[in-house]
Amino acid sequence: MTDLPDRRLLLVHAHPDDESINNGATMAKYAAEGARVTLVTCTLGEEGEVIPPALAHLAPDRDDALGPYRAEELAAAMKELGVSDHRLLGGAGRYRDSGMMGTGQNHRPGAFWSTDLDEAAGQLVAVVREVRPQVLVTYDPNGGYGHPDHIQAHRVAMRAAELAADPGFRPDLGAPWEIVKIYWNRMPRSVAEAAFARLRQEIDTTPFDEAADINDVPGVAEDSVITTEIDGAGFATAKASAMRAHVTQIEVAEPWFALSNALAQPLFTTEYYELVRGGPSGTTGTPAAGRGSAAERETDLFQGVAA
Numbered sequence: 269m270t271d272l273p274d275r276r277l278l279l280v281h282a283h284p285d286d287e288s289i290n291n292g293a294t295m296a297k298y299a300a301e302g303a304r305v306t307l308v309t310c311t312l313g314e315e316g317e318v319i320p321p322a323l324a325h326l327a328p329d330r331d332d333a334l335g336p337y338r339a340e341e342l343a344a345a346m347k348e349l350g351v352s353d354h355r356l357l358g359g360a361g362r363y364r365d366s367g368m369m370g371t372g373q374n375h376r377p378g379a380f381w382s383t384d385l386d387e388a389a390g391q392l393v394a395v396v397r398e399v400r401p402q403v404l405v406t407y408d409p410n411g412g413y414g415h416p417d418h419i420q421a422h423r424v425a426m427r428a429a430e431l432a433a434d435p436g437f438r439p440d441l442g443a444p445w446e447i448v449k450i451y452w453n454r455m456p457r458s459v460a461e462a463a464f465a466r467l468r469q470e471i472d473t474t475p476f477d478e479a480a481d482i483n484d485v486p487g488v489a490e491d492s493v494i495t496t497e498i499d500g501a502g503f504a505t506a507k508a509s510a511m512r513a514h515v516t517q518i519e520v521a522e523p524w525f526a527l528s529n530a531l532a533q534p535l536f537t538t539e540y541y542e543l544v545r546g547g548p549s550g551t552t553g554t555p556a557a558g559r560g561s562a563a564e565r566e567t568d569l570f571q572g573v574a575a
């Protein structure tokens with residue numbers, strides 16, 4: 269029927285760098301194991317800050333050239349992870365970075381936050397019906413930490429999963445395809461708290477002045493919500509290198525890193541997820557959240573998916 273690899277994973281993210289921060293080890297692991305890993309990034313991060321002074325001219329209020337530069341950073345990061353299929357939703361520059369919640373950029377023409385949901389989801393349906401992934405990874409409904417582009421990426425991903433399976437929706441985009449398992453990026457509160465406690469103790473050994481707040485970490489949730497953990501210890505170097513490739517946004521001093529506001533955070537190589545559709549048998553329908561102790565969690569996103 270198709271010459272696609274058996275296992276196909278689709279990740280939907282808002283800006284260049286989110287994929288490496290949230291899923292770098294997971295992406296590197298599955299790519300190394302021969303799965304097809306497809307990344308769709310919804311904007312080029314045109315409204316981001318710029319860390320290196322020598323690149324300050326790229327900023328949106330100067331040359332407004334950060335978008336193309338971050339596209340190059342993304343390509344470099346994908347090389348570090350061994351991921352060859354990475355796309356920009358609707359093509360480069362179709363949807364613009366909306367800025368932080370409540371800023372004027374939210375309503376700038378072309379901002380992703382104010383784009384039509386079904387129009388953007390239609391762009392993603394074309395990718396879903398081409399790639400035919402068994403597994404989709406995106407953000408929780410709050411986008412991890414409330415950034416408008418993250419919230420919109422969640423909405424577009426979930427809507428596209430629904431429309432891609434509907435035979436009455438845009439037959440011109442290909443045969444309908446039902447994604448068997450959908451995950452949201454998560455971080456167990458107990459793991460985050462322990463890591464931040466160690467970071468605060470060691471802050472003087474890092475190049476950073478202070479630690480971020482645990483609430484700055486995307487997707488923090490009670491441990492019982494976490495259904496799945498992917499041990500990416502073997503891919504720590506790849507993840508750190510991919511994060512470093514996003515030079516304008518991230519400074520990495522392993523096992524710590526800081527985003528453009530220079531507040532240090534832990535760099536996690538175990539990456540956590542909440543399974544929100546599909547279960548061990550691959551059936552659809554929302555599984556009961558949580559599986560009790562960590563020992564009961566899935567350790568493979570494709571667990572229960574028929575090849």
Ligand SMILES: CC(=O)N[C@H]1[C@@H](O[C@@H]2[C@H](O)[C@H](O)[C@@H](O)[C@H](O)[C@H]2O)O[C@H](CO)[C@@H](O)[C@@H]1O
Pocket residue numbers: 283284285286313314315316317365366367368415517527528529530
């Ligand atoms: C990780 C992430 O989603 N980064 C976004 C975010 O960047 C933040 C923004 O620049 C803020 O002003 C800083 O204080 C904070 O440290 C950054 O993480 O928002 C940007 C603008 O929408 C976006 O380009 C960037 O990718």
Ligand SMILES: [Zn+2]
Pocket residue numbers: 282283286415418
């Ligand atoms: Zn982001």
